Amino acid sequence: MSAITTPFPNATGTWNLPSRGKVAMAGLIVAESTIFTIFVVAYLFYLGKSITGPTPREVLETPIFYTICLLSSSLTIHLAAKCLARDYTRLFLGFWLLTIALGGLFLYGTAQEWHRLIYERGLTISTNLFGTTYYSLVGLHAFHVTAGLVMLSVVAIFCLAGRVGISQSGRIEVLSMYWHFVDAVWVVVFTVVYVLGR
Secondary structure (H helix, E strand, O other), X not given: OOOOOOOOOOOOOOOOOOOHHHHHHHHHHHXXXXXXXXXXXXXXXXXXXXXXXXXXXXXXXXXXXXHHHHHHHHHXXXXXXXXXXXXXXXXXXXXXXXXXXXXXXXXXHHHHHHHHHHHOOOOOOOOOHHHHHHHHHHHHHHHHHHHHHHHHHHHXXXXXXOOOOHHHHHHHHHHHHHHXXXXXXXXXXXXXXXXXXX
């Protein structure tokens, strides 16, 4: 028996480590997904177990317009990141500001809904189990949207000051990962609260 030797091609390519920012953001997203999962499970577990009203069917209105605003902001932030990667700074700023406006509209819609629920429908966080789980879940998401808007606004200020260019496009991609996560979480929250929960 003769041994057959198979020559291996010379490995000339170098292996590059993934971006630390993207790895860190992916880790944050995994951790935050766990927290949201706990809140979603709690909402579903306690759904329909309130002894007193009001119930979701009696007080919730589906926020379709504000949902469209938030989900559209995923497209605008994606376009903004692509523009910056091609060094179109002015176009980047336009899409970036549009993303902030759409996120702000969504938060306004959440605040409007909470005002109506509290002052017109009498649903507070301490009213019943539904109120507790609803405000906890939707409030957690609203907090993440607020944090995202703060970060987006800081970038916009730096951009207006002329401090954002193509060299920061990697960092912008990392921040856009967070915003896409916030939008994806809303799809889950919307489905659980306004579709399944009613």
